[in-house]
Each structure stands twice: as C-alpha cells, then as structure tokens.
Amino acid sequence: MKYVDEFRDGHAARALAAEIAAVVQPDRLYRLMEFCGGHTHAIARYGLSALLPGNVELIHGPGCPVCVLPIGRLDGAIALALEHGVTLCTYGDTLRVPGSGRMSLYKARAAGGDVRMVYSVDDALALARAEPQRQVVFFAIGFETTTPPTALALLTARAEGLSNFSVYANHVLTPAAMRHLLASGDGVALDGFIGPSHVSTVIGSDAYADIARDSGKPVVITGFEPLDVLIGVRMLIEQINQGRAEVENQFIRAVTAAGNRKARQVVDEVFALRPAFDWRGLGEVAASALAIRPEWSTWDAEVKFGLTTHSVADNKACECGAILQGRKKPQDCKVFATVCTPDNPLGACMVSSEGACAAHYSYGRFVSKEPA
Amino acid sequence: MSIKPGYTRPLDLKHGRVDMTHGSGGRAMAQLIHELFAAEFGNEWLAQGNDQAIVPPPGGRLAVATDGHVVSPLFFPGGDIGSLAVHGTVNDLAMGGATPLYLTVGFILEEGLPLADLARIVRSLAHAAREAGVAVITGDTKVVEQGKGDGVFITTTGIGVVPDGVNLSGHLAQPGDAVLVSGMLGDHGVAILSQREGLAFAADVVSDSAALHTLAAQLVAACPSLRLMRDPTRGGLATTLNEIAVQSGVGIRLDEAAIPVRPVVRAACEFLGLDPLYCANEGKLTAICAAADAPALLAAMRAHPLGQDAAIIGEVIADPRCFVRARTPFGGERLVDWLNGEMLPRIC
Numbered sequence: 001m002k003y004v005d006e007f008r009d010g011h012a013a014r015a016l017a018a019e020i021a022a023v024v025q026p027d028r029l030y031r032l033m034e035f036c037g038g039h040t041h042a043i044a045r046y047g048l049s050a051l052l053p054g055n056v057e058l059i060h061g062p063g064c065p066v067c068v069l070p071i072g073r074l075d076g077a078i079a080l081a082l083e084h085g086v087t088l089c090t091y092g093d094t095l096r097v098p099g100s101g102r103m104s105l106y107k108a109r110a111a112g113g114d115v116r117m118v119y120s121v122d123d124a125l126a127l128a129r130a131e132p133q134r135q136v137v138f139f140a141i142g143f144e145t146t147t148p149p150t151a152l153a154l155l156t157a158r159a160e161g162l163s164n165f166s167v168y169a170n171h172v173l174t175p176a177a178m179r180h181l182l183a184s185g186d187g188v189a190l191d192g193f194i195g196p197s198h199v200s201t202v203i204g205s206d207a208y209a210d211i212a213r214d215s216g217k218p219v220v221i222t223g224f225e226p227l228d229v230l231i232g233v234r235m236l237i238e239q240i241n242q243g244r245a246e247v248e249n250q251f252i253r254a255v256t257a258a259g260n261r262k263a264r265q266v267v268d269e270v271f272a273l274r275p276a277f278d279w280r281g282l283g284e285v286a287a288s289a290l291a292i293r294p295e296w297s298t299w300d301a302e303v304k305f306g307l308t309t310h311s312v313a314d315n316k317a318c319e320c321g322a323i324l325q326g327r328k329k330p331q332d333c334k335v336f337a338t339v340c341t342p343d344n345p346l347g348a349c350m351v352s353s354e355g356a357c358a359a360h361y362s363y364g365r366f367v368s369k370e371p372a
Numbered sequence: 373m374s375i376k377p378g379y380t381r382p383l384d385l386k387h388g389r390v391d392m393t394h395g396s397g398g399r400a401m402a403q404l405i406h407e408l409f410a411a412e413f414g415n416e417w418l419a420q421g422n423d424q425a426i427v428p429p430p431g432g433r434l435a436v437a438t439d440g441h442v443v444s445p446l447f448f449p450g451g452d453i454g455s456l457a458v459h460g461t462v463n464d465l466a467m468g469g470a471t472p473l474y475l476t477v478g479f480i481l482e483e484g485l486p487l488a489d490l491a492r493i494v495r496s497l498a499h500a501a502r503e504a505g506v507a508v509i510t511g512d513t514k515v516v517e518q519g520k521g522d523g524v525f526i527t528t529t530g531i532g533v534v535p536d537g538v539n540l541s542g543h544l545a546q547p548g549d550a551v552l553v554s555g556m557l558g559d560h561g562v563a564i565l566s567q568r569e570g571l572a573f574a575a576d577v578v579s580d581s582a583a584l585h586t587l588a589a590q591l592v593a594a595c596p597s598l599r600l601m602r603d604p605t606r607g608g609l610a611t612t613l614n615e616i617a618v619q620s621g622v623g624i625r626l627d628e629a630a631i632p633v634r635p636v637v638r639a640a641c642e643f644l645g646l647d648p649l650y651c652a653n654e655g656k657l658t659a660i661c662a663a664a665d666a667p668a669l670l671a672a673m674r675a676h677p678l679g680q681d682a683a684i685i686g687e688v689i690a691d692p693r694c695f696v697r698a699r700t701p702f703g704g705e706r707l708v709d710w711l712n713g714e715m716l717p718r719i720c
Contacts, residue, residue, distance in 0.1 A: 001639055010703045017703075047704020119644075226702055362709045 007225030008046070016230040017051040023237050030056045031326055032236055034194040035178060037064030037354030038224040044353075044363040046226040056233065059326040060349070060356035062177055062281060063196060065142040066093045067348040067355040070278035071312035073170050074099035076302075077139045080168060081105065081113030084305045087131075088168075089124035090139040092117045097351050098344075100312055121153040121167075128157075128165035137301045138167045145198040147171040147290065148263035151270040154292070154299050168301040169292050172277060174199045175207050176288035181325055182215045184282075189326040192236040194229065195221040197251055204259025205249045216245045223251040270296055278311055281320035281348035318347035323356050330360040337361055383407045388487040395481065395515030408491060409511060412498035417474075417509040425509035427474060430533040435470035437461055438529040446489065446523050449563050450579030451654070453524055454497035459581050459654055460605065461530040462504045466588035467601045467657060469540045470532030475501055477511040477528050482521030493524060504583040506530065538592055544599035545620035549688040550666035552659045554587060554673050555580070555681040557609055558637040561651030565644065577636055582655030587676045594672035597662035604658055610649040610708045612658060613696045623691025626698040626708065630685045649698075650711050660688060 024030065034040055040060045043049060049058055062068050078099055081088040088105070095105045095117065109115040114134075118124050121138050128136035140150040150167060157165045174196055182188055195208060200221045208219045218239035222232030232250045239246060249255055270293060277289030292300040301307065314320060318340070319333035330336045330349065340346035342358050349357035383403060393400035410418060417425040439460040446453045458475065465472045477497065481490065501508055559580040566577060588601055604612035609631075613624050633648045641648045655678060661669050666684050673679030686698075696708040 001635060001642065004642065008702055010701050013702050013704075045706060046700050046702040047706045048702075050704045051702075363707050 004225070007223070007227045009227065012227055013051060013230060016227065016234065020056070020230065020234050020237060021053050023234065023241065024053050024056060025241060026055065028055060028240075029191070030237055030240060031059055031189055031191045032056065032194055032233060033059040033061045033190050033192075033326060034222075034229070035061040035063040035174065036194075036196045036199065036224075037067070037352065038197055039194055039222065039229060040064070040354045040356070040359050042224055042226050042229055044359050047363075048226055048229055049363075051230070052233065056237070058194075059190065060354075060359050061193075062181070062279065062324045062348070063143065063174065063199075064352050064354040065146070065172065066097055066352040068172065068177075068279045068281060069094065069097060069141055069170060070280050071099050071314075072278060072309045074105075075103070075312070076307050076309055077168060078103055078105060078108045078113070079307065080137050080139075080301060080305060081108045081115050082111060084135070085114075086135040086137045086301075086305070087114045087116060087127065088137050088139055089116050089118045089121075089127065091119075091141065093352055094139065094141060121149050125153055125156060125162070125165060128162050129160070132164055134164060136165050137305075138165070139170070140167050141170045143172060143174050143196070143199045144202045144267075147267050147271065148202060148260075151266040154270045154296055155266065157299050158296070163298070166299045166301040166304050167292065168307070169271070169290060171271065171290045172279070173288050173290070174203070175211060176285055177279065177282065178208070178211050180282060180285045180288065182211070182217070184325070190217060191240055192218040192220070194232050194236065195219045195247070197222060197224045197228070197254075200249075200251065200255040200259065202260050202263050204257050205247050205255055206257045207259070208247045212245050212247045218245045219247045221247070221249045221251050221255050223254070279348075280314060280351075281318075281324055283314075283321070284311075314348070315346045320347040320349045320357075323349055330357040333357070383487060385487050385491045390481045390483055390485040390487060390490060390515055392483055392515055392517070395513055401513065404513065408494055409513075412494050413477075413501070413508040413511070415507045415509065417507060418511075425474075425476075427509060430473060432533040432535060435465050435468045435532040435534050436529065437464035438527065439464060440525065440527045442522060442525050443564065444522055445564075445567050446493065448567050448579055449577065450560075451581035452493055452496050453526055454493035454495070455500040456581050456654060457497055457526040457528045458500035458504055458506070459583050461528040462506060462583045462585055463603045463654075463657070465530045465532035466583070466585035467540070467603055468532075468534060469538035469588065469592050469601075470534045471589070472504060472506045472530055472532040472585050474509045474531040475506045475528050477508055477526060479511070479513045480521055480525040480527075481513065481515045482523050483515055483518040485523050490524065493526075497526070500583065504585060535592075540592075540598060540600045542600050542602065542616050542619035543621075545616055545622050545624075545660045545688045546599070546662075547622055547688050547690040548663055549599060549660050550663045550669075550684055551613070551624060551626070551686040551688065552661070552666065552669055552673065552682060552684050553604075553609065553632065554584075554657045554659070554679040555655075556632045556634045556637070557604070557653055557656060558633055558641065558648035558651035560654040561608065562637045562640045562648075564652070566640065577634070577640065580653055580655035582678055584655065584657055584678060587673070587678045588657065590672050590676055591659060591669060595661050595665050595669040597665045598669065599660045599662075601657050601659045604653050604656060606652050607711045608648070608650040608652060609658060610647070610696065611711050613708070614694075614710050616660070617691075617694040617696050620688070621692070621694060623689045623694060624686055624696045625689050626686035626696070628698045629701040630683050632681045632683050649708060663687070
C-alpha cells in the first residue's frame with residue numbers, strides 16, 4: 001500500500017533500532033509512556049518492544065477512549081437503549097465494554113435494545129433522517145479526534161431541523177489527563193511522553209507546552225506508524241540524555257503547532273468544559289471532558305431523556321491507576337490474567353486491546369525479555 | 373376459458389412471497405417442495421419421496437459434517453447463501469480427506485421473503501451441489517414469522533467417505549512441520565463487510581466461496597506426510613491455527629511477509645481497523661506437512677486452479693503454551709492470539 005508500507009519498512013526499522021541502541025546510556029532507565037491506544041496497538045502489532053534495548057521501557061497510557069469510559073456513563077448508554085427505547089448508535093469497540101452488573105451494550109442488544117454499530121456519526125444522522133419515527137442517539141466517545149465530527153453532526157441536525165437525533169456526549173480531553181497523571185497520588189515513574197498522533201492534528205503541538213515545562217518531562221508528538229514510533233523514541237532518548245524537556249514534533253506531516261483551528265471553532269461552538277469527569281482507572285479528573293452547551297440542549301440526549309449519571313467506583317482489587325502512572329506493571333496486579341482477562345475484563349486497562357493490561361496479556365505473555 | 377382438469381396455479385416465482393402456509397405441512401408446502409426444491413435438486417434418492425432417503429453404504433469410513441449458514445446480506449459478490457451452504461459443508465468433509473457424496477438441506481424461511489429470492493438461492497445451491505458432485509438427498513422447510521429470521525437460514529449436513537490410508541487430524545502437527553495456505557486470505561470477510569448496511573464501501577473484492585474437495589484430494593495424493601487440512605472460515609487463519617496449536621500441543625511461528633493477502637483486502641482492513649488474519653475465508657485451506665514435503669505440497673496446490681496463490685507461511689515449533697506467533701515484516705515478533713469476542717473495528 002502506497003504511503004503506508006513506506007512507514008513499515010523493516011530495513012529502516014533495524015537501522016533505527018541500531019541508532020537507538022547506540023544512543024541509550026546503559027546505566028539509565030528510559031520509561032516512556034505512549035499516551036494513545038493507537039501507539040499501543042502499533043507497538044504490539046509490529047513487535048516494537050523486541051527492537052528496543054532492555055532499559056527502554058514502554059508504558060501504555062490511558063489514551064484508549066473505550067478503556068477510560070466510566071461505568072456510570074456506559075450504564076447511561078445501556079439505559080438509553082433498554083429503558084428509553086431509543087436507537088443507540090455506537091462505535092463498534094464500545095459494544096463489549098462491561099458496565100454495572102456485567103451488563104454491556106452487546107448484552108443490551110441481546111435483551112432487546114436497539115443498539116447499532118456505526119462507523120461514523122454520519123451513519124447515525126442518516127438513520128435519523130431515514131426513520132423519523134425513531135429516536136436516534138449517537139453515543140459519542142473519544143478524545144479530541146472524534147469530537148469535531150460530533151460537533152459537525154449537531155450543526156447539521158440543527159440546520160436540517162432533525163428533532164429525532166441527539167448525542168450522548170462523552171468526549172474527553174488529552175492534556176487534562178496527562179496533567180492528572182503527572183500530579184496525582186504518589187506521582188509518576190515516567191521519563192517522557194510519546195505524544196498523541198491524531199489528537200495533536202486537532203489541538204496542535206503547542207497544547208503540551210506547559211505540560212513539558214511544568215513536569216520536566218519531554219513530549220514528542222509521534223505518528224502511529226511503526227517507524228514513526230521508533231523515531232519518536234529516539235527523539236525522547238536524546239532529549240532525556242541532554243536533560244531537555246521540550247515539546248518536539250516527529251509527526252510533522254500532519255501536526256502543526258496550532259492544530260486545526262476550524263475544527264476547534266466548531267467544537268467550541270457546541271461544547272463547553274465539564275467541571276469534572278470520571279475516568280475509568282483514573283477516577284475523577286478536573287476539567288477533562290466536554291458537555292453540550294445549554295443552547296444546544298434540544299440535541300443533548302442527557303437533557304432530552306433526563307439521564308442522571310451515577311458514579312461507579314472501579315473494582316478495589318484493580319491496579320489500573322498505578323499501572324497507568326507507570327508505578328506498577330500489569331503482572332503486579334493480583335487480578336491480572338486471573339479473574340481479569342480480555343474476555344472478562346474487570347478494569348479499564350483490560351477492556352480494549354489497546355489497554356495496558358490487555359496489550360501485556362496478548363503480547364507480553366510470550367516475550368521472554370519481560371518477566372511473565 | 374378452459375381449465376385443464378387437475379390444474380393448480382404454479383408458484384408465483386416472480387412476485388410471490390413466502391408465507392406461513394409454506395411451512396405448515398399442507399398443500400402450499402407440498403407445492404413449494406415439488407415445484408422448486410424437487411425440480412432443482414432432482415435425484416433418485418429425493419424422488420423416493422419418503423421421510424428418509426435410503427442410500428447404499430459407501431465403501432470406507434464415513435465422514436459427517438454439519439453447518440448452519442446465516443449470512444447477511446443473502447447475496448454478495450462471488451456467491452450467495454445457497455452456494456455458501458454447499459461449499460461450507462463440502463469443505464468440512466474435504467478437509468478430512470473425504471470424498472463428499474450426499475447433502476441434506478434444512479431451510480428456515482422468514483415470512484415475507486420474495487419467492488424470487490428463494491428460487492435464486494435454491495438454484496444456486498443446486499448448481500453448487502452439482503459442481504461439488506454431491507446429491508441433495510433429503511431436506512426440510514420451516515417458515516418463521518416476519519422479524520424472527522433474517523430472510524433465510526440454511527443448515528446443511530454432508531456425508532462423505534474417507535479412502536483407506538488417509539488419516540488427517542488436527543492433533544497430528546509436529547514441531548518442524550511446515551504450514552501452508554492455498555491462496556489469498558480475507559476475501560470473503562471483506563466482500564461481505566463491503567456490502568453490509570451502514571458500512572458499504574467500494575472495494576473490488578469477490579468472495580472466494582468455492583468447493584475445495586478436488587484441491588484437497590490432489591493434496592492428499594501428492595503428499596504422504598500431510599498431517600491435516602482445515603478451512604479457515606469464521607475467525608480467519610489466526611483462529612484456525614490457534615485451534616490446531618492447542619489440539620496438537622505445539623506452537624506455530626508464521627512469517628507475516630509470506631502470507632498472501634490482496635492489496636485491496638489489506639487496504640480495506642487498514643481503514644476498517646481489522647486484521648486480515650482474522651477475516652473469514654470460504655474457499656481457502658491451510659495444510660500442515662513434514663518440512664521435507666512442503667515444496668511438493670506447494671507445487672500440488674499451485675497446480676490446482678484454486679491454489680494458484682498458495683504459499684508456505686510458517687512452521688510448527690515446540691511450545692507447551694501453544695502460542696501462535698508471527699515474525700513481522702518489520703523485524704519484530706507478535707502474538708497472533710485467539711480472537712477476543714467478535715471482530716470489531718477500532719475507533720482510533
């Protein structure tokens with residue numbers, strides 16, 4: 001595939017791996033967190049850990065929107081489908097996320113709920129147009145990447161006067177979560193961030209400037225292809241070696257300093273900051289999510305159906321919080337790979353294949369370099 | 373107007389629809405069987421017209437396989453549920469080295485299904501059965517109320533005979549063996565996805581649905597050390613190899629660069645966030661044999677029209693944990709795990 005294979009070239013990868021091996025200082029530990037699930041996926045899919053020296057550790061962050069979706073909000077989606085009788089449109093990978101009482105949208109569908117998998121919010125709009133007698137709710141989740149399309153859908157719904165369409169908004173913000181990770185509890189055991197790829201196309205690399213400055217940890221915005229990741233790792237190692245903590249941009253083919261102003265304008269028109277939002281695995285994080293503005297409440301499913309969100313605590317035995325901060329490893333958790341598995345996840349990190357524990361379960365189990 | 377004595381209005385195969393009477397056991401059902409099923413499947417055993425077909429015992433061991441087919445959409449590029457219902461079951465027989473002989477067919481029809489669609493499906497099924505050399509010797513039809521089915525469900529059971537000396541089984545893979553596939557992977561899965569409502573995308577992909585019995589027979593003849601064959605249908609090659617690894621108590625190491633996948637299938641999987649190794653196939657097989665015989669087996673595959681893109685894709689290794697892994701073209705190694713739940717696209 002043109003413009004894809006070039007970023008997956010094995011020869012270039014081995015050359016980069018050799019460069020990385022040459023620049024790492026052997027007496028030093030490089031604990032690098034890739035925030036995004038997209039990076040986690042690339043690392044597992046291409047076996048990147050095996051190409052890195054033993055003292056370069058990749059820590060999988062909370063940037064998997066499905067993983068961090070709190071139980072209370074998922075319960076809200078299930079209630080929409082089962083109690084309010086709406087047609088709930090959702091991205092595919094939310095279907096198996098467990099909510100309260102081991103319920104999921106899959107099970108809600110089996111129980112008679114009208115739950116439909118869509119690829120984009122446009123599909124939900126089309127459904128609302130085609131079936132005006134149905135109440136169609138789009139279950140909006142994701143970071144800054146998926147927020148602009150949701151905002152555009154609301155603009156479209158208003159322009160067309162689509163009264164049977166609404167959005168259950170659960171969009172969350174990346175920099176807020178990064179700040180929370182750096183500030184909370186016993187602090188993090190991290191030396192740098194492999195910065196978000198698609199998210200940064202929207203918010204721009206400037207959005208991380210204060211994070212790097214305040215924490216003293218470098219951030220390198222990095223593309224999702226495997227060669228991108230290796231280059232990003234090398235750039236981080238160089239910054240750490242030189243004692244720098246700057247925002248650098250490896251993903252220059254898509255990310256600018258300011259990001260996509262037009263997309264952010266659309267988002268601002270429709271969404272306002274929530275004072276706080278629950279994250280599965282992290283708990284309550286201040287100013288970390290978006291709500292639909294009151295003037296758009298006609299299309300806000302929370303208002304329209306009078307949803308109240310209850311906060312549901314994560315399972316006590318689950319160590320997701322410490323794992324996401326790099327303080328513990330998945331295998332340090334008592335429930336890892338015992339009662340908590342990808343088929344029956346207890347905690348956020350096991351929910352999607354991009355979660356830290358699921359990635360370790362699927363990949364790390366067979367790599368001899370890491371203790372099992 | 374003169375009406376011939378004994379005249380019955382024939383089934384309206386152009387504009388008619390399936391209704392509850394077609395499954396009630398009465399005259400309408402008899403007419404459906406007579407005018408459509410018997411007409412298309414016609415053979416001496418079906419013509420016996422009894423509750424059972426009585427066939428002579430074939431020489432050798434019997435192979436029996438059953439498969440339910442619930443595909444949506446019913447018609448897709450490269451096939452339909454009718455041909456699929458033959459290929460799925462014939463291939464299950466063929467993977468054991470069996471020569472397929474007979475097929476039984478159970479239809480569950482949804483009230484409201486256009487008879488024209490049913491006729492098209494039945495003709496396609498009959499055509500596929502003739503091509504595969506199997507006779508449809510008995511069948512059943514039920515009708516369910518509208519909303520309780522997906523148009524048509526078809527269950528087929530196949531009966532075949534395994535020649536003496538042929539012993540293929542999923543538990544026979546040994547460390548050192550070679551792993552082969554007969555062609556491009558993922559075509560069926562992507563062809564179906566490209567037609568799904570709400571997901572339709574333009575991809576020039578045709579389902580690979582095909583009967584593999586002649587290919588399988590050729591492989592059995594060409595390779596004395598053939599341990600097993602299996603068709604990687606639902607769950608794709610990844611799932612099939614994991615099953616084999618557990619059954620044989622071995623590991624499998626694939627060379628990802630050697631696995632044949634069409635560029636268009638790779639591209640579709642890329643933008644859908646799917647992995648071709650988990651996509652369904654309906655006309656491919658994977659085979660395992662002693663490494664020394666792998667070139668001969670590969671040549672035999674490539675000599676058959678359905679095996680022209682065959683490749684040696686990996687090896688069986690000793691691994692008590694029974695992991696299937698793949699050397700990536702990138703130089704790393706990854707686990708090719710069991711499919712977790714249903715194959716779902718990723719959002720970012």
